[in-house]
Amino acid sequence: MPIILVIVSLCLLRYFEVWRFADVSWWWIVGLMALAFIWFEFIESMLGLDKRKAHNVDEQRRKERVKQSFDKRK
Numbered sequence: 001m002p003i004i005l006v007i008v009s010l011c012l013l014r015y016f017e018v019w020r021f022a023d024v025s026w027w028w029i030v031g032l033m034a035l036a037f038i039w040f041e042f043i044e045s046m047l048g049l050d051k052r053k054a055h056n057v058d059e060q061r062r063k064e065r066v067k068q069s070f071d072k073r074k
Contacts (some may be wrong), residue, residue: 003036
């Protein structure tokens with residue numbers, strides 16, 4: 001996620017020609033976009049990070065359901 005924020009901020013700084021970012025080539029920004037695409041589409045799934053995030057979300061939902069069912073019994 002931080003790489004997305006860097007890309008957005010670089011795009012804005014380059015577009016509005018702020019300070020030294022006015023001289024940054026658009027190709028650097030496009031390169032960062034390509035790197036982010038490769039990371040989120042291929043590398044993250046190869047490392048299993050996307051499954052881990054989904055598992056954590058499912059685990060949190062399960063804990064909330066258990067807590068709600070115990071709260072209703074009281």
